[in-house]
Amino acid sequence: MRAEGPGEPLAGIPDHAGDPVGTSRWATVPNLLTLVRLLLVPVLAVLLLADGGLDPALRWAAMVVFVVAALTDLADGEIARRSGTVTTLGKIADPVADKALTGVALIGLSLLGDLPWWVTIVILAREVAVTVLRFVVIRHGVIPASRGGKAKTVAQVIAIALYLAPLGSWADPLRFITMGIALVLTIVTGIDYAVRAWRLTRAAP
Numbered sequence: 001m002r003a004e005g006p007g008e009p010l011a012g013i014p015d016h017a018g019d020p021v022g023t024s025r026w027a028t029v030p031n032l033l034t035l036v037r038l039l040l041v042p043v044l045a046v047l048l049l050a051d052g053g054l055d056p057a058l059r060w061a062a063m064v065v066f067v068v069a070a071l072t073d074l075a076d077g078e079i080a081r082r083s084g085t086v087t088t089l090g091k092i093a094d095p096v097a098d099k100a101l102t103g104v105a106l107i108g109l110s111l112l113g114d115l116p117w118w119v120t121i122v123i124l125a126r127e128v129a130v131t132v133l134r135f136v137v138i139r140h141g142v143i144p145a146s147r148g149g150k151a152k153t154v155a156q157v158i159a160i161a162l163y164l165a166p167l168g169s170w171a172d173p174l175r176f177i178t179m180g181i182a183l184v185l186t187i188v189t190g191i192d193y194a195v196r197a198w199r200l201t202r203a204a205p
Contacts (some may be wrong), residue, residue: 030079030094033072037097040069045104045190048164053112056166063164069101070157104125105160116164119183123156126190137197148189155182 047062073094103124109115137143159178162171 028066030075033075033079034093034097037069037072037101038093040065041097041100041104044069044190045108048105049111053108053114059164059166063161066105066164067099067161070161073098073101073153086112097132099124099127099131102156102160105164109160109163115179119179122183123186125188130190130193133194133197137200140200140203143193143196143200146189146192148192150183152182152185152189155185160183 044062045063047058047065050058053059106115106120108122110117110120134143155178157183159175162175162178167169
């Protein structure tokens with residue numbers, strides 16, 4: 001994002017105004033938000049696992065860090081599309097940051113015994129598979145985000161946040177329901193993505 005107004009670019013600063021989508025520039029607002037998300041991942045891990053996950057203050061802090069990091073994920077994609085600052089680095093770093101954030105939260109909760117390991121494995125297996133598939137089919141085209149995918153992301157964020165927060169046993173039914181919804185959406189959208197990827201490769205010349 002350039003600070004100068006209309007006219008000639010500032011001396012010594014290259015004019016990237018005409019750069020195409022997918023440019024190699026990295027110092028964009030969406031990329032910086034992705035960097036912030038990556039930096040928050042180890043912070044989340046420390047806050048969640050410190051004191052065996054028993055300190056309510058640390059658990060609340062972990063929940064806040066997770067939600068803030070998740071919000072940067074929602075923001076960076078929207079900003080990149082609206083401002084035309086989708087970069088090659090962003091295409092690679094954004095899904096990596098997303099999976100790292102989700103993975104650390106889920107694995108941490110399972111290590112503490114708060115979340116069954118099979119739930120963590122199912123969700124992470126889907127996320128990794130879709131990420132790999134995205135890079136495999138990218139030469140044939142881009143598979144646009146679906147409404148189901150966005151709903152899946154929101155459901156995962158809400159469910160994980162509820163598990164991170166030290167709300168007590170009264171919140172267990174709410175946790176089970178939201179995580180169940182997130183799990184179903186995770187599986188369904190994963191299958192949908194695989195089908196769309198297959199159709200894209202079949203339609204490619």
